[in-house]
Amino acid sequence: MPDYGHELMLGTFITPTASSAKDVVSLAMLTEEAGLDIATIQDHPYNPDFLDTYTLLSWVAARTSRLKVAANVTNLPLRPPQVLARAAATLDILSEGRFEMGLGAGAFADAAHGMTGRRPGTAQSIDALGEAIDILRGVWDTGTRGAFRHDGEHYQVPGMKRGPQPAHDISIWLGAYKPRMLALTGAKADGWLPTLEYIQSPNVAESHKWIDDAATAAGRDPRDIRRLLNIFRASFLPTGRAFLQGPPDQWVNDLLPLILEHGFSTILLGQDDPHLIRTFGEEVGPALREAVAAERNIRTSGSSGSRERSAIALSKRHDRVDYNALPPQLRPKAIEPGDALYDSVRHTYIRTGSPALVIRAEDESDVVAALAYARTQTVPLSVRSGGHGISGRSTNDGGIVLDLSQMDGVEVLDRATRRIRLQPGARWGDVARTLAAQGLAMSSGDYGDVGVGGLATAGGLGYLARRYGLTIDHVVAVDMVVADGRLLRVDNDHHPDLFWAVRGAGGNFGVVTAFELIAEEVGEVGYASLTVDATDTASLIETWGRLVEAAPRELTSFLSLFPGRRRGAPMAQITLVYADDDVEAAQQAFNEFLDVGPVLDGRAELVPYHAIVAPPHNRHHGQGLEEEHSGLLEHITPGAARVIHKMIHSGDVLVMQFRSAGGAVNEVPPEAMAYSHRTQNFSVLAASAASQRVRLASAWSELYPFVDGMYLSFETSTNPERLLDAFPEPVLSRLRALKATWDPDGIFNRNFPITTLAAELPDLEATTRAV
Template identity: 35%
Template sequence: MTLETHRAQPRAGAGLPPDSVERFKAQLRGPLIQPGDPDYEEACQLYNAMIHKHPAMIARCADVADVIASVTFAREQKLPLAVRGGGHNGGGLALCDDGLVIDLSSQRGVRVDPQARTVRVAGGCVWGDVDHATHAFGLAVPSGIISTTGVAGLTLGGGLGHLSRRFGLTIDNLLAVDMVLADGRVVTANAEQHPDLFWAVRGGGGNFGVVTSFLFRAHPVDTVIAGPTLWPLDRAAEVMRWYREFLPAAPEELNGFFAFMTVPPAPPFPEALHLQKVCGVVWCYSGDPAQADALFAPVQALKPSLHGVQPMPYPMLQTAFDALYPPGHQWYWRADFVRELADEAITRHVEFAERLPSMQSTMHLYPVDGAVHRVGPDDTAFSFRDARWSEVIVGVDPSPERAEEITSWTKAYWDALHPYSAGGAYVNFMMEEGQDRVQATYRDNYARLVEVKNRYDPTNLFHINQNIRPAPVPPPQVAH
């Protein structure tokens, strides 16, 4: 069974007094998109085409005032409320059925302060917007690996990517957020103002409000030495055993995520490798170029089939996977944090790599060490600072006819490897998997997250996410 839902589309403003919808619409500077409007279907498209949802209305908010009006309307009308930034969320949590979607996609401003090395980013930006703006000043903000990913979703979940070992998670470089809360207030959260809220949004997802602006610390990253190194799949066990020792001991300027993949039949890959199943590491070295040859010498000594590492602008690396993973494919995700790659786990990995069901299906191991480990497990809501890798298994294919096949492979792969995991998962790699998985991901931080939720969103208006459920309020004591 796939995640696709087959249901009648809602009527515009279904179940609401028409005059209240018209008053709401008149408050907005941006358009209110409803079923039957020419752009409704396009506005409902998600990055993961396996999921289909039909909101009653989509408010494409032009500014913060539109967001305030939308939050207020959803609260007063008791509507399901979803928040859409880039729309990349694997579980389709950027939309909701029969409710209101706050769509931030038209808010795409980025302002760089090169002297302070800070970047102010609007809530609807994708990382390509940020990279374009910062690269002009020789700067970068640590983010993910695909430039079309939304800034908001990736940041609020933690933010793993090419620069994590050197500069930490995206949230470790977050200085402040501006938010619209469930009661309609606008607040700035940082180390001095609403520090409890600032702690919670660094890994706690979209549970606490709508972030309309992010302030990030940027770093001097311009040209990196990066690209893939590939080996035949029959050497996967050997390469994984080497990788688990090599990377944690390497300088933090070197990042590399391990992957199983099918080589795309396109440049820059040589024709002899096209459509071959391989294992590999995608590298990003942001240190002294003079040290690169010595650093990669042990990699070359393993005699890879392809060593495609070369100097490139950092945004070039960030866009390298965009064409392979465009919007509109079928996706099914499963993930775990991993503390060690045991030999038994490696054996199971190889078994499932041999059965990669489609060209885009893959497994990645993202390193979680270096600078990430220098932040305590309770310093932010992101709990798994003691992990070594974030593992993600994804079945991907353009065709809806293969949705069941890629889903089954992903689930079976995850079932086989989960016993070797640390127990929780990176929330940005999770589907809707139930409350136990959410609590396992936040561990001892979950109780504190509930306290923050009770303070800022006690009615759980923001619940279409990996939800932190507010604690029920005990009934008042009646004197007898």
Template identity: 45%
Template sequence: MDYGHPLRFGVLLTPGEPAGPGALEDLMDLARLSEELGYDLVAFSGGPAQADPWTLASWAAGRTSRVRLLAAPAPDGNPAVLARAAASLDLLADGRVDLALAPARDAGAVGEAIDVIRGMWSASERSPLYVEGKHHRVAGADRGPAPARTVPLWIDGADPALLRLAGQKADGWTSPRALGTPPASPGDTAVEEAAGPEAAPAAAGLATEGPAADRSGADGAWLGELVAAQDVIDAAAAEAGRDPREIRRLARIAGRFTPARGGFLAGPPEKWIADLLPLVVDAGFATFVLEAGDPETLRRFAAEVVPALRTAVGRERRARGVVESAPARSAFVRSKRREGIDYDAVPASLAATAVEPGDAAYARVRSTYLRGGSPGLVLRPGTPAEVGEAIRFARTQPVKLSIRSGGHGISGRSTNNGGIVIDVSRLNTIEVLDKETRRVRIGPGARWSDVAAALAPYGWALSSGDYGGVGVGGLATAGGIGWLVREHGLTIDHMRAVEMVLADGSQVRADEHDNPELFWGVRGAGANFGIVTSFEFEVDEVGDVGFAQFVLDATDTADFLERWGAAMEAAPRDVTSAVILGRPRPGQPLIAQMMAVVDSDDADTIVSRLQPLAATAPLMDYSIQVLPYAAVMHVPPGTHDAQGEPVTRAALADHLTPELSAAAARLVRSGLTYFFHIRSVGGAASDVAPDATAYAGRSANFQLVAFGHNRRDLDPAWDALLPHFSGQYINFETDRRPERVREAYPGDTLRRLRALKRRYDPGKVFRDNFAIDPAEDDVTPGAAAG
């Protein structure tokens, strides 16, 4: 009957009367203490004060950070509303909510409620939810929000119909009454005697069938009752095509620490261990929730019972040949798995945070900012060692591998269909290493908005793209053209070292002294060689900046682009700007949006820098502000839920010549692009030698990208512009043709990168983001653009 589940321990907290602010605050103190003592779970009952357990659990979510919360809502609530509330609480609590369903009606109503709840959480299904049941009806509800992770649903009750329902649909079953000798009442001095069953408090937050059961008898009949209940659950699970190991089993316990042995769970700690061991190895329970309201009992149980019981269970399991493992994935989740992935071989360190298509969290990880995806597995490592395990696992699977930091990447290559995604968003720390040298360490999963906010108190900033929602990892291995680029250079120009995991799963450090050739390649082509787990940058002193937005009449598009390009090349380095052109509309002027940043907080300087830019076309509207750089980069966190696949074409250009400006104007006027974006570069970025990093486009003063609806129409029009370009910026390009690789890495740069690829990734584990082919030795003469 032992299912091999890891042992978990929790506390059931009950407010006393009167349930005033002081008593409830004491309850929160116990919740925090439970977390500090290492308990895994905290549940709440209404108790004699009849406080709402759901409200108490919500309150505790804000007072704790690690411990899981078993929330028990009112039994007669609307399940669709409950699903939204539970998902919202789980999101606020960072994935720490379990949901206990305490039925007030028959099992059929609970079963329908489960269907409604899970249907509401299936936010990855874009169709509305319809449920026509006997007890619950949902007529086209919008699904979502999805919880942070799949919230376990527990069934509480011993009725045979509820036991069968637990086996058919639930994630866990809770024994309906507490087992053990109830704690002494306040003021009771007869602590040596076992209190009678009538002294136990009812656990109002979970459904109960009477007071605690004093299992002091020696005939084992009570153990047989529990085993019989488990048999009913297991039989129902088998009939439903489920593995009984999918279902956790929770026992509520109440006891007293006394010098002498008394009834069940009455005596010294070794007596508790002897009493609880059969519940694990003979009756299948692996989660125990202790009913206790005093700190001393919580401390003694955590210190003297929990570790010794783990040892005893481990010893007994080894003797019986029982292998400890997490509960099996549910039948529903397994039914959504994709072919080609050995899900059972996912390393244990990654399994708890991995997301499969059947998980509630899948809706938030399947797609990126611009590309809809349906990966078969998303791995979310939280340490460099786990990144290594993820790579070693992924390289054994015959499916596509994508790497994701922030999920914004225009190229769309951080998701896929049916493959594996290694998502490093949990590696998001930002740490100041040395204030004197302005050296910082940043994880690849951090967003640039968060980086700017973390550096702002020091008066620092790092040129890092122009949108704060972008993840650090993708941008910082490709280039990094941002609002400070002309004065402070590319993001990669500030990189001083990286820690990364290679294709074989090993960890290395690369800088100018250790693995210098790898460090050269990471700065511009890093996605080809491994996954960076931390970057070290030397940042700049940057205070408030001028941020301007202009609306211009760009009807004479070619003239506007040529004039703006000339103005930018002539501008002081402390100004950087970008232009966006939309689709032309009949009978209306073609609108250009221009944004610019001036690295100064002096109003006269800002205005003088901006005037030549504003004069490049008739000015229709404008706004100029002095803001902290962090405010310019600020983007609130949000869910990426794109559909379809982006089609973009990108390039670098040294100048906006009359010929290029005219050709770009024709492309915009054709209507084949709905978003045409040009960003200024040059300045400090061009001070670096072309061979100093793998980013070779140092001569470029401009970076261009065109967004279209389909490549069939866009490719011929874009290809006509190729003679005017000098290189490629890979983060904005979705074209998979090999010419793009040679544009980004011309001549000797590509030869060096191929040598690095042969050394660090000869098997092409990393091949989905402008992959270098290690088998090719030479560059075809004349293949590089420009």
């Protein structure tokens, strides 16, 4: 995603509360005193509890000397543009060029109607806004001779004198969230001014694209449009809790990606808190400006082949990596430990890491170059797409990370055949949303932030599994860079052995740069969630297993078990997804589960599939549970249920999760691809914190005799014997032979490496299976 390169502007977004008018002005003055650049004020002229924004802005401008001021955003329906233009120019003249104009189509239609008697529809408001921009600019344009005239649908200006001339070119920033407003922003405005908490669909990247496309179509350079952002949810805390909920240095790390990767160059805080404004201005501001400048400097100089980093940044380099040998093509895309963006790329969901170098590839040629470079270095190489690998091997300490997150394209190649193309860095939630626009969906997982690359090379057991199978069952071709640096097309006709291997053991054979899959026609789905008292864990899990096996194949269910907290009862959370929009059939299927145990809470609804996998786009800092074991079960037998009951009641496990497989998953012949588990009906995982490793392992060893194979994506143990569980013979031997051909030097050795030698595996014949 882009950095449009505008100079950083930091400021406040103040509530103009009439009853504390002096405090409002003080907050604006503090904004300047703390070193911030701009104070902006909400504009709700129908609200009698608020001061009039334009009068207030004049007052603030008079009491400050450097501060820019703006309405955030001006309510156009209540401020006729002919008069607004004069007011704005006046304010700009008096403040000596410190006024900018936030502008909106108007919210709170009922309140505005009470003042004007008009209630325009959305489309009319947007058209009116487009006309108003022309009027504002026309009135300010004193260089053109003659009266200003406008003959529009919404505004009539038969002839008015232009002027006064503002002291500088006033920027017009639009508050926009939906495509038409975004397109208007791109076509006519100088800036985009949304509030972070209100941006939903389109998301940030898509909104930029709407703006950029419209700008290009209008013959403008998208970089001319500044991207500003209001943020409400923020507080300074001694230790970090979440985005902008932590100490000032964490704020710097949180804001950097917004600026350098998500295109925003103006951050406006909507908190009327003097301490917060002061800390933002005095502590975060300087560090953030320095970090942004340093990173931009590296990017600019990197593209010309040379690198300029501060002495401190250079001192953080690792001895075992030859940074100077990095090809020029990769320099602007490389992030080192001393770089401002390092904290945002070093960790994964499961693990914290401290790699020596993170290379963020933007296309296949970057992947080829990065791989060739990494082969010359004697440090580990991790491949990362979405960073949700449970084994945590997509980061490392002291090695190189090849990060594919920038390669996140999602494309419908052919709607008729439902063929889609996904780049590895796309997140499944974004894939779902993009496909939904064409009535399609791809069975993936349960969490929208998970990346395409890791999941689509291993399995993909998700909410649509029983109806549509695993994600890998839909893959028809991949493009991948193999160990010797070749970029190959791999499908049934090209390198079929590799195609077989990549669907289940992909991480061992190369870096997939694109997947082609056949999606399914899916619109709305039935979705239900039940909270159940799990005191009688054994009975609950056995009943659930029986119900799932008897359910129609449209139904897929996940069940999570949590031990009781503070002497409370263990709880189960059951998710039911009915992969069809037949409400009655879904209800019937869901009703069966009401007898699964004592249901404490429940709800059911019909929702678009993408809504249940919406991606939160969380930043990674090793937040996931670090210890996890995986197994597959054909049935949930009484014996297995008894062990599961014991595990949950022992407190040695923090969570167990069961997923239904079966259905379409089991219709694929086991020999079709490297993932060969096609008789099991359930996946089970047990997870705990790192400190509980030994106790979790001991609890798992009691369940192990009941399991039949495992899904590597839910496993953290690196014990090589687990490979046989993931790839039962003859699969493992075939994979070993292929590994000898495609990756003889074991370049791809981080994520459950398949070695070419079988000898190191312990003899597992003695392991007896229990029932």
